[in-house]
Amino acid sequence: QAASVEDMLEIVADRFSFQLQQKDIDIALILEDGLPDAYVDSDAMDQVLDNLVSNAIKYTPAGGQIRLEAYAVPGDWIAFKVQDTGVGIPKKDLERIFERFYRVDKARSRDMGGTGLGLSIAREIVRAHGGTIRLESGLEAGDQQGTTVTFTLPSVEKEVKNRV
Ligand code: ATP
Numbered sequence: 001q002a003a004s005v006e007d008m009l010e011i012v013a014d015r016f017s018f019q020l021q022q023k024d025i026d027i028a029l030i031l032e033d034g035l036p037d038a039y040v041d042s043d044a045m046d047q048v049l050d051n052l053v054s055n056a057i058k059y060t061p062a063g064g065q066i067r068l069e070a071y072a073v074p075g076d077w078i079a080f081k082v083q084d085t086g087v088g089i090p091k092k093d094l095e096r097i098f099e100r101f102y103r104v105d106k107a108r109s110r111d112m113g114g115t116g117l118g119l120s121i122a123r124e125i126v127r128a129h130g131g132t133i134r135l136e137s138g139l140e141a142g143d144q145q146g147t148t149v150t151f152t153l154p155s156v157e158k159e160v161k162n163r164v
């Protein structure tokens with residue numbers, strides 16, 4: 001169904017507002033003007049955003065920043081970006097990060113809770129909508145560059161054209 005991108009992002013940001021405040025993490029919503037609605041299963045998309053934002057909060061130290069961004073991409077797609085200033089993901093783990101139950105460094109993740117399913121489910125849902133998802137993290141020994149997850153979803157305009 002058609003879903004407002006702004007609503008999708010605001011609902012998730014509001015859900016985590018208490019945790020964000022507790023960790024003193026600032027969250028910014030950046031929406032391109034005139035963005036069309038997304039053509040998605042909103043419950044499924046909420047699950048994707050919920051996991052990405054909860055990951056961003058889990059792996060970002062107090063005082064950090066999270067950006068939720070959405071913009072149009074040629075071909076009637078909408079791109080979403082969830083960016084954090086957190087601990088990042090080592091290069092050697094990037095390839096496997098979307099696998100079920102895969103978690104970086106058990107010692108690091110153990111205290112955080114979770115099963116390692118969130119990203120694999122997110123990828124399944126995005127792919128079921130015809131979109132793609134990728135994760136970038138620039139962790140080199142010692143420096144913390146944070147993580148960016150980018151995924152695409154069809155806009156309603158795509159659906160309208162498919163009907164003709
Ligand atoms: P679940 O989502 O099932 O509660 P989880 O968050 O551990 O558990 P995923 O969401 O699949 O599982 O993430 C897999 C692993 O990727 C995490 O355990 C963590 O090591 C790493 N990771 C995911 N997102 C980030 C991030 N934003 N910053 C740093 N590491 C991350």
Ligand code: MG
Nearest residue numbers: 051055114118
């Ligand atoms: Mg998760």
